[in-house]
Amino acid sequence: MSEIRHLVPPIHSVEACLVGGEATVLDAIRAIDAGTQQIALAVDPDRRLLGVVTDGDVRRSILRGLALTCPLSEVLNRTPVVCKYPPTHDELAQILLGHHGITRVPAVDGQGRVIGLYRTEDLVEGELNRNFPVVLMAGGLGTRLRPITDTVPKPMIDVGGRPILEHIIRRFVDQGFKRFYISVNYLAHVIKDHFGDGEAFGAEIHYLEETERLGTAGSLRLLPKEAEGPFFVMNGDLLTAANFAAIADYHLESGADATMCLREYTVQVPYGVVEQIGGRLVGIQEKPMHRHFVNSGIYVLNSSLLQLLPEKGYFDMPSLFDRLTQKDPGAAAVFPLREYWCDIGQVADLQRARSEVAKLAAV
Template sequence: MRNWKKTLIKEHHSLLETMKLIDETALQFAIVVDSDNRLLGTVTDGDIRRALLKGKSLTVNIKEVMNPKPTTGTVSQTKRQHIKILKSNKLKQLPIIGENNKIIDVVLIDDDKQSLKENTVLLMVGGLGTRLRPLTNDIPKPMLQVGGKPLLETIIEGFKQFGYSNFILSVNYKKEIIQDYFQDGEAFGVTISYIEETKRMGTAGALSLLPRVPTEPMIVMNGDLLTQINYDQLMQFHLSQNALATMCVREFEYQIPYGVIETDDTRLTSIKEKPIQKNFVNAGIYVLSPEVFDFIPENQFFDMPDLFERLIEGKKNAAVFPIREYWLDIGRIEDFERANEEYEERYK
């Protein structure tokens, strides 16, 4: 069994320190304990991302983020009972406590990230790449060389390491270059099929071209992103939220170059000099459950924001998943240059 003791973290540690521990350990969660190893709470990747959405600082004490009442097992229970608790609560890890609430073991359902997933991944790779001209005059944007190979190949490899092997590529501009390189995907250890946008369909409209509605949640991603997102955590987050659709988001900062004035009627109340504004923005990665297809019009232009607006109007559960991993949208020449500069460090 993996060394569960590496998941223990003391109550005085910060959110950032806990993030690092979770990313470094194979069990993908942390157990918060006091100086006597008494269980205080647990922290999952989902807990961390929800804290980020609430605007929590990376320096906050982990006690502000942890689940103080996690589901636990006891030493008096059998292994079969522990597994039953895990399955009935849809958990992957179960802390086992003994006398005085001390943590003495962790039982887990080990979903190996290398195991093949049934979920389909739809990659949107039909764009013109106008802002990257002249680089895209003769080649589609996803085939631009980043780190010595096509960006699209790195994207597929990123999914493959988490067990995703069923791909559909939505193609249009210079589609032959993509199809000739990847073909059916066999050379890359995956399965690839294609749908063609004969007209502009938008980031969600192409979903109506799929030959059949998937039976499992599918991931949809723009084909111009360089990212190291954990797709397992993304899918688990989507399922745990009981969402019809999940949008990945990034925190975007910008500084207002002026002093911002606040008033109460005609009275000046404060001046904030060149404040920094923070907002979450669409990161171009989505998880969609099969029910979402009822909201997508047939064979017409339809963007992902339009789809999420429809879900919101219909009072359906649409979730947001904050990306805390490396992410870069290669939409401009300077982004392409930055991607090549950072590739070796990120993907060595």
């Protein structure tokens, strides 16, 4: 349980988070990533605050189909909550702990010029949102990658000098997540021998032992019965530079029971697509592009969803989301990934991942 500190926390520099009034959505994304504070601040030439845009604002605009080249004004919050510098502890606590969804507050002087940024996690003892357990699915057969997977489970295939699963765990740990449950079945001993209890990786690792194929949701039945609060679920064959802390914040702010991370997928029709009405030609679209959002294999679930699992048998994650949305159509949120992501399902995917592994260093 976090406890409130009673001193005014240090103020953070926002130099990397600043953009001009004529910036685009893409400029804001670059500032959010460079500043690592999940927020960009738009200022005028005199550094007066014009508005803010959060990481969540950007991702919601992506879902709406807004082009990254659009003016930032399309998504800018022009009336953000701010504090006058220097604030008292009580003023900061009222803003950061009293407003739902606010974890960053710009500090401004008497002329509205930006001085810096205060964060919720600096106001309380302990990390916020970083106690989410992480469930990693690593029990699959990897049949499409044979003969490589005849002796090595797919999550343990080497990419850039370390196993896929180690890339995943290290990225979570670097972002403050420490507790892991790894669902194992096929060649489980290879995974357990490599990671052990997780201490060597700065983690606490437990194993969910599958004796039969249970699916990405069915194996959640093996979690401790006393599990509470939200937790991550992720396929163990993904390479991604995802910001897991941002996903956690987004899930909490949405108030959803479950969040599914999405990835944009574009398909080009290799022909001219004919439009016709009643047998008469209306037009031709030459090799059009179709944009879709697909399931990325990364989720955040509230522990209450474990009650929706069938008592036994195979059960996958899409089936769990179907069951949830049938019960409550508004219970599931979606989070669009804009960072690097690669699903290693076939040999061509593995080759691509090995050539792109440097992208994992991206924020």
